[in-house]
Amino acid sequence: MASKSGRLSSDSSLAITFLLATLLLFAFALRVYRLGDSSVWWDEGMSVWHARQSLADIARQISNNVHPPLYFWLLHGWLGGSGDSEFGLRAFSTFLGTLTVAATYLLGRTVAGPKVGFLAALFLTLSRFHIIWSQEIRFYALATLLAVLGAWLAMRVWDRGRLLDYALYIAAMTAGLYTQYLFFPVPVAINIAWLWVFWRSERRWPELFKWGAAQLAILLILAVWLQYALSGFLTNSSATPVSVLDFLKIYWTVLAVGIPLRVEQYAPYVLPVLFIFLAALAALIWQARRDWRMARNITLFLAGLLIPIAVVFYVTIPKAGAYAPPFSPRYLVIFTGYYSVLLAWGILRLGR
Helix, strand or coil, rough: CCHHHHHHHHHCCCCCCCCEEEEEHHHHHHCCCCCCCCCHHHCCCCHHHHHHCCHHHHHHHHCCCCCCCCHHHHHHHHHHCCCCHHHHHHHHHHHHHHHHHHHHHHHHHHHHHHHHHHHHHHHHHHHHCCCCCCCCCCCHHHHHHHHHHHHHHHHHHHHHHHHHHHHHHHHHHHHHHHHHHHHHHHHHHHHHHHEEEHHHHHHHHHHHHHHHHHHHHHHHCCCCCHHHHHHHHCCCCCCCCHHHHHHHHHHHHHHHHHCCCCCCHHHHHHHHHHHHHHHHHHHHHHHHHHHHHHHHHHHHHHHHHHHHHHHHHHHHHCCCCCECCCCCCHHHHHHHHHHHHHHHHHHHHHHH
């Protein structure tokens, strides 16, 4: 009986591996389709121009802009093998986008098992929003990957607490903050969810010391760059006001159908998704009354979706003497992995 049970478990694992490999090939195919057809546009051209410089020159030029340097350093290395074709340049983001699908599976599996992991990976595979930014020579695909990996590694730290998990978590958070400044809602959401860990821990102060030391390490590594860059940080404002209601409509529309334009036209498709999402979320929250780890994970994903709304909305408000970029939904693509996992988890829970 034991051998039979083991054989069934092995067969199931093999089937999941096959399905996941097939899904990743499909995700790659969607992101590589017509990858080199369009010409490089302005922001992509700036990315390429920066990446052609030396690593030191990239840091100096980027310090006078509004982005950290990590993506451009990595693209600099990628250029050595890809050449200057549109396809080769964009393939870096396509590669990162496909890796994000795999990371989303890991995150979903850690949260609630392989079914949730696979369904979440499927949702991200089909996400038009994510596909678009996996085909651009910009840093959004890298930031999205690091956001998903960061949440997954945080859960491994909370559940296992191994030194390697701490080191990888610090690396992922630092890399994310060195990729895009608007990445910071990710560690904020993770730290809010960690309060559940602190509350339930039998050794609260040692837990606080270890977790606090990890956060301090992240801040110290980030401070190295900020000390170098902040003196040249842009202060011009090019933003135009966006109402809260319009902002929320655009945010939900790009999550649901991946299209930021003609929001009212897509309302018949977006509203049913919103209803399903809210019903699924309600089912999760109801179940989490008796499971603090479940409540912890729901808190992480909800904070990861809600905090960016406030941050991006505030940043894009025109302010005298401060940098305020024009509103663009692309600032929110980082958090699509959290949406995919939460939706998949909720739907499967609702189905029970």
